[in-house]
Amino acid sequence: MSIFYNEKERAFKLRAKDTDYMLKVINGEYLGHVYYGRKVPDEDLSYLLRFDESPFTPEQNDRDRAVYLDTTPFEYPCFGIGDYREPAMMIMDSDGMSTCDLRYVSHKIYDGKPALDGMPATFATENSPAQTLEITMKDSHAEIEAVLVYSVFENLDVIARSVRFTNVGSKPVKLTRALSACVEFDTDKMDMITLNGSWARERWVERAPLHHGKQSVDSCKGESSHQSNPFVALCAHNADEDMGEVFGFNFVYSGNFFAQAEVTQHKKTRFVMGINPLDFEWLLDAGETFTAPEVVMVHSDEGIGKMSRTFHDLYRENLIRGEYKDKRRPILINNWEATYFNFNTEKLIDIAKEASKLGIEMLVMDDGWFGHRDSDNSSLGDWFVYEKKINGGLKHLVEEVNKLGMKFGIWFEPEMISPDSELYKAHPDWAIQIKGRPLTLCREQYVLDYSQKEVRDYVYSMMRDILDNANIEYIKWDMNRQLTEVGSNFLPKERQRELWHRYVLGVYDLMNRLTTDYPHILLENCSGGGARFDPAMLYYSPQIWCSDDTDAIERLKIQHGTSMCYPCSAMGAHVSDCPNHTVGRNTPFKTRGHVAMVGTFGYELDVTRIPQQDRDMIPAQIEEFKKYNPLVRTGDHYRIGNMFEDNTWDAWMFVAKDKSEALFEFVQVMGRPNMRSRRIMLKGLDPDAYYYEESEPDKLLSGAALMNAGINVAKIWGVDGISGDFSSKILHFVRR
Numbered sequence: 001m002s003i004f005y006n007e008k009e010r011a012f013k014l015r016a017k018d019t020d021y022m023l024k025v026i027n028g029e030y031l032g033h034v035y036y037g038r039k040v041p042d043e044d045l046s047y048l049l050r051f052d053e054s055p056f057t058p059e060q061n062d063r064d065r066a067v068y069l070d071t072t073p074f075e076y077p078c079f080g081i082g083d084y085r086e087p088a089m090m091i092m093d094s095d096g097m098s099t100c101d102l103r104y105v106s107h108k109i110y111d112g113k114p115a116l117d118g119m120p121a122t123f124a125t126e127n128s129p130a131q132t133l134e135i136t137m138k139d140s141h142a143e144i145e146a147v148l149v150y151s152v153f154e155n156l157d158v159i160a161r162s163v164r165f166t167n168v169g170s171k172p173v174k175l176t177r178a179l180s181a182c183v184e185f186d187t188d189k190m191d192m193i194t195l196n197g198s199w200a201r202e203r204w205v206e207r208a209p210l211h212h213g214k215q216s217v218d219s220c221k222g223e224s225s226h227q228s229n230p231f232v233a234l235c236a237h238n239a240d241e242d243m244g245e246v247f248g249f250n251f252v253y254s255g256n257f258f259a260q261a262e263v264t265q266h267k268k269t270r271f272v273m274g275i276n277p278l279d280f281e282w283l284l285d286a287g288e289t290f291t292a293p294e295v296v297m298v299h300s301d302e303g304i305g306k307m308s309r310t311f312h313d314l315y316r317e318n319l320i321r322g323e324y325k326d327k328r329r330p331i332l333i334n335n336w337e338a339t340y341f342n343f344n345t346e347k348l349i350d351i352a353k354e355a356s357k358l359g360i361e362m363l364v365m366d367d368g369w370f371g372h373r374d375s376d377n378s379s380l381g382d383w384f385v386y387e388k389k390i391n392g393g394l395k396h397l398v399e400e401v402n403k404l405g406m407k408f409g410i411w412f413e414p415e416m417i418s419p420d421s422e423l424y425k426a427h428p429d430w431a432i433q434i435k436g437r438p439l440t441l442c443r444e445q446y447v448l449d450y451s452q453k454e455v456r457d458y459v460y461s462m463m464r465d466i467l468d469n470a471n472i473e474y475i476k477w478d479m480n481r482q483l484t485e486v487g488s489n490f491l492p493k494e495r496q497r498e499l500w501h502r503y504v505l506g507v508y509d510l511m512n513r514l515t516t517d518y519p520h521i522l523l524e525n526c527s528g529g530g531a532r533f534d535p536a537m538l539y540y541s542p543q544i545w546c547s548d549d550t551d552a553i554e555r556l557k558i559q560h561g562t563s564m565c566y567p568c569s570a571m572g573a574h575v576s577d578c579p580n581h582t583v584g585r586n587t588p589f590k591t592r593g594h595v596a597m598v599g600t601f602g603y604e605l606d607v608t609r610i611p612q613q614d615r616d617m618i619p620a621q622i623e624e625f626k627k628y629n630p631l632v633r634t635g636d637h638y639r640i641g642n643m644f645e646d647n648t649w650d651a652w653m654f655v656a657k658d659k660s661e662a663l664f665e666f667v668q669v670m671g672r673p674n675m676r677s678r679r680i681m682l683k684g685l686d687p688d689a690y691y692y693e694e695s696e697p698d699k700l701l702s703g704a705a706l707m708n709a710g711i712n713v714a715k716i717w718g719v720d721g722i723s724g725d726f727s728s729k730i731l732h733f734v735r736r
C-alpha cells in the first residue's frame with residue numbers, strides 16, 4: 001500500500017520507497033501541494049498550508065489564510081484567477097476566454113498503473129509494483145475536467161505523473177497549455193542541473209543555482225533534441241554525487257518539451273514540465289479527451305548518484321521491454337564510419353568476413369542501401385533496394401552474412417522524404433508543409449506528415465517488404481532533421497497546431513506496430529546521433545545511439561551526462577577508427593574499447609583496413625566485453641570522476657547488486673606534471689566484505705578501505721606499464 005487518504009483532513013500521502021509526497025484538498029476545493037521529500041511518519045502535514053496574509057494577492061475566501069492565489073502551493077495551477085506564477089494549464093473556451101479554475105471533484109485509488117493512450121509510459125511489474133491515485137478536477141464554467149494521475153512505485157523512490165483532460169460540456173474547448181506536472185518547493189536554495197549541448201556534444205551536464213525569475217530548458221524542434229534533454233534535477237546547493245537531497249524529473253516524450261523552475265516573490269520555487277506550450281493547441285470537442293505524456297519524478301536523499309541509479313533501475317525494469325530487455329546485445333559492426341555511402345555487396349561481405357573471424361556477431365548496413373542513394377541528397381521514402389549497390393539483392397547479401405555466422409541489421413529513416421524520391425513525385429503533399437510557403441530543407445530532406453495514418457501505412461508497407469524478404473534481426477531507426485513550416489495538408493484549420501503532437505503520436509504508432517509485428521528484431525533508435533535520447537524511445541527500443549561523436553575522450557562527457565537518468569545498458573557505443581572522424585583525435589584502441597564497453601558495445605570502422613595491431617586486439621576486447629557486460633547491464637553505476645570539473649581523468653564503476661563484484665574503469669585524460677599519484681575512492685562496495693582485484697588474488701582489502709582510503713592511481717600505471725594521455729585501465733574486484 002503506497003497511497004493513503006485521510007478522510008477527515010482530506011489529505012493524501014503518497015509513499016514511495018523512502019519518499020513522501022503529500023497533497024490536500026483545501027478551502028474552496030483547491031488542491032494544495034503540501035510536501036515532497038524524505039519520508040516522515042505523519043499522515044497529515046496540513047498545518048503547512050496556513051499562510052500569513054499576502055498583501056495585494058488575489059484570494060477567493062475573504063482573506064481566509066489557506067488560499068492566496070499567487071502564494072499557495074498548488075498541485076496543478078491554472079491561468080487567470082490570480083496565480084501569476086507559471087500555469088500548468090491554459091484553455092481557450094468557447095467564448096474565446098483563457099481563464100480556467102480547476103477544483104477538486106473526486107478521487108480514486110487503485111492497484112497497478114494505467115497505460116497512457118497511444119503513448120509510452122512506465123508500467124508496473126511483479127518485481128516493481130505500483131499503486132495509482134487519480135484526482136478529478138473540474139472547471140465548471142468551461143466544463144472541462146482534468147484527471148491528475150499519480151502512480152507510486154513502492155520499491156523505488158519514484159512517482160510518475162500525467163493528466164487526462166476531457167471536455168464534459170457541449171461546446172468545444174481548446175487546450176492551449178497542458179503540462180504534465182507541477183511541483184512546488186518551499187525554498188529557492190537549490191541548484192538546477194540540466195543536460196545540454198549540440199550535435200556530437202549531447203547531454204553535457206550544466207549546474208547553476210536558481211535565482212529570481214524563470215530558468216528553463218525546452219525543445220521546439222519536434223524532437224527532444226541535441227540541444228537540451230527533457231531532464232532536470234533540482235538539488236540542494238551542497239548535494240554532490242554521494243550526498244544531499246535531489247529531485248530528478250524526466251519527461252517520457254519525444255517531441256517539443258518545456259521544463260522550468262521559477263523562483264517567486266516569496267523565494268519559493270515552482271517547477272513545471274510538459275509539452276512545450278509554444279505553438280501548442282488541442283481542440284476538444286464535446287466528450288473528447290486529451291492525455292498529457294508522463295513525467296517521472298525521482299527523489300534521492302543520497303545525492304545525484306542515487307537519483308541516477310533509481311532512474312536506471314526504473315527504466316531497466318519498468319520501461320524497457322521486449323526480447324532484449326535483459327539480454328546482452330549482439331556485438332555489431334556498423335559500416336557508417338567505415339564506408340559512408342560508398343559501399344556495395346562485395347564491400348559489406350568483405351567487412352563481414354573479417355569481422356566474423358574476430359568474433360563480431362552482427363553486420364549493420366547503415367544509410368545508402370535504398371532508392372538511388374549515393375549521398376544524403378536523395379531517396380528517403382524509397383524503401384526498396386538500390387540494386388546497383390546491393391548487387392544480387394538484399395536476400396542474397398543477408399544470406400551471405402548469415403553463412404558467416406553473423407546476424408544482419410539494417411538502417412531506416414522512416415519519418416523522412418527526399419524531394420528527389422519516387423515517394424515525393426507521387427505524394428508531394430505528404431511532406432509537412434504550409435501551402436504557398438517555401439519549404440525549408442535540412443540535410444536535403446523534408447519530414448513526412450506522420451499525423452496521417454495513410455502516410456504511415458504506406459511507409460510501413462515498404463518497410464515490411466524489406467523485413468519479410470530477408471532475415472533481418474536489427475533495425476537502426478534514424479531521424480535526421482527537425483521540423484519547420486509545421487502544417488498539414490490533411491488537418492482542418494482549427495487543428496493545425498496539433499500537428500507537433502500528432503506527429504509524435506504517429507511515430508509512436510509506427511514504432512508500436514513495428515515492435516509488435518517483429519518482436520525478435522532488436523530496435524536501436526538514433527537521431528543524428530543522440531537527439532532523441534529520451535525515455536519514450538526506450539519504451540520501444542532497448543538502446544539508443546548516444547552520439548555521432550565516437551571519440552573515446554569526447555564520449556566520457558557525453559556518456560557521463562547521459563547516465564544522469566538513462567541506464568548505461570541503453571547507450572549505443574562503438575569503437576571507431578583513428579584519427580577520430582569528428583575531432584581528429586588519436587586514442588589507443590584499448591581505451592576506445594573500454595569506453596564503448598560502458599554501453600551496448602560494437603565497432604564502427606573498416607575492419608579490413610585498420611592497423612593490424614588494432615585488429616589483433618579485437619578478439620580479446622570482445623571477450624572482455626562479454627565478461628563484464630552482465631555487470632554493466634544489471635549492476636549499479638557509480639560516477640567517480642567528473643570531466644566537467646576536472647578534465648585530467650575520469651573513472652566510474654559498476655557494482656553487482658549483491659556487491660559480490662565490481663568493475664572499475666579509469667581513463668587518463670590530460671596528464672599534469674607532478675600529479676601522477678592520486679588516491680581514488682571506490683564506491684558502492686560492502687564495507688564489511690573483503691575484496692581482491694583479479695590480477696592480485698592474494699591481496700585482500702576491505703570494502704571499507706577501498707571506499708574510504710581508496711586505491712592508488714600511480715600503482716595502476718606501475719602494474720600496467722602504461723602512461724600518457726588517453727590510456728585506460730580496468731580493475732575487477734571480487735568479494736572473497
Ligand code: DGJ
Pocket residue numbers: 336366367411478480526527528529530545547548
Ligand atoms: C546519423 C546517424 O547518427 C549516423 O550514425 C548515421 O546513421 C547517419 N545518420 C546516416 O545518415
